[in-house]
Each structure stands twice: as structure tokens, then as C-alpha cells.
Amino acid sequence: MLVVAPAANIRSAQALVAAARFRPGGLNYASGGSGSATHLNAERFRLSAGFDGVHVPFKGGPEALAEVMSGRVDFVFSPILPSLPFIREGKAVALGVSTSKRASALPDVPTTIEAGFANSDYNFWVGMFVPAKTPREVVERLHRETARVLKSPEIQTKLSSFGADPMLMQPSEFDTYVRDEIATNEMLVKAAGLAAK
Numbered sequence: 001m002l003v004v005a006p007a008a009n010i011r012s013a014q015a016l017v018a019a020a021r022f023r024p025g026g027l028n029y030a031s032g033g034s035g036s037a038t039h040l041n042a043e044r045f046r047l048s049a050g051f052d053g054v055h056v057p058f059k060g061g062p063e064a065l066a067e068v069m070s071g072r073v074d075f076v077f078s079p080i081l082p083s084l085p086f087i088r089e090g091k092a093v094a095l096g097v098s099t100s101k102r103a104s105a106l107p108d109v110p111t112t113i114e115a116g117f118a119n120s121d122y123n124f125w126v127g128m129f130v131p132a133k134t135p136r137e138v139v140e141r142l143h144r145e146t147a148r149v150l151k152s153p154e155i156q157t158k159l160s161s162f163g164a165d166p167m168l169m170q171p172s173e174f175d176t177y178v179r180d181e182i183a184t185n186e187m188l189v190k191a192a193g194l195a196a197k
Contacts, residue, residue: 001103001163002045002095002112003078003087005071013049013096013115016075020051028054030064030076035194038064040185041077041098041122043192045112048120068092079124080105080163098122105163125167127174139171 002013010016020027029046031039034057046053056073058064065083067073069092080103086092087106096112097103100121112120128146130139149155150166159166169177 001078001080001083001087001097001106001109002075003065003068003083003092004075004095005069006090006093007071008074008093010095011093013110013112013117016095017049017051017117020049020053025052025054027051027074028056030056030058030067030073032061032064033057033059035189036061037122037124038077038079040188040192041124042075043194044122044188045077045098045117045120047188047191048112048117065092077122084163099124099165101165103163104160104165123167127178143171 002016004010004016010019016027029042031042033039034055036057038061039055039057042055053074056064056067058067061078061082064073064076065078065086068076068078069086075095077098080097083092083094084105087094094106094109096110096115097106098112098121100111100113100123102109102111102114128142130142147168150159150168156166
């Protein structure tokens, strides 16, 4: 989720980008550390929107979010769960979500793509992995049981309250998804000029 402080008086992703373009290199953005998902998410959005800014890495997401809410850093792409209480209390403002579709926990907040920034989507995801030599019947059984649990109304309600929306895939689909994510992130790292330190 793209988050700013209420005191920034910015109420849309377009307004944030306009401010960034007005002051080239003048906006800064926090992350939970160099190379983290929050960093890559911000870089993908920045490249899509076509503006320069200064990356400010922190030891973790909570510190990054706190610095944005204090107004010392301009914006952050935060996972929904830790920022949701602050959004609801009015201590932070959600300008957009980077997911491919709107988050069920914040249905009124547009995606960054809906806001007009093509190829700005960046999904935070969690998956289940097993050793490569795990028998296929075991993989299939794990998938069936996991899917059954994720489809239960109680779990769907619980996940929705956290701002998490299941992305159920067949094992072969997930294999392809992971390979595509690796390739996409490799291109992103190169396009953003990031390097290991």
C-alpha cells in the first residue's frame, strides 16, 4: 500500500507523482531495507511514474512506516497489515495499493494501475514450498488441503481482516508464477540501477 502522512496534504497517487515531478529528486521514500519487497515495490512505482527520488532504507517496515507518519520521509510502500490500523485511525493516508486488484480490506483505495501508472503493480505474496524431490502425490495432497482451508469462510474472513487475499494456484501454475517473479524482479533491479553491497 502506498502510504503518506496526513500532514503532507496529498490525497492521491497522481498528486504524489505531480509533487515528485515538480521537485525532481526532492521526494524521498522509505523501505524496510535495501532490496526488500518494500524497496522493490517503490522502485517499480517510481520507474512507472517517471520520477526521481531518494531511497531511505530502514532496518524494517515498522521503522519505515513510523518515519513516513512522522513526516520525516515522504512515502512508503507498506504491507497492508501493519499500516491498516494507522489508516483506519487517520494517522496515515493510503493513496493506492500495488496489488493487481483492490484489497478487500480497503475497497475504496484504487490500485496504482487504476491511478494511471501502467506496470506499477507489485504483489506481496507468500507461498508454500517443499523440497524439489517431494513425491508429486504429496505435493498434490498438500495443495488440496491448503486450498480447502483457504476457501473456508472463517479463514477468508480472518485473512480479509488482515488485508490478505488468497491467490490460489495449481502447483504447476505456482511454479510458473515463481519463475516469472524472479525474471521480473531481475529486470526491475537492473532498470532501477540497484546493486548488491
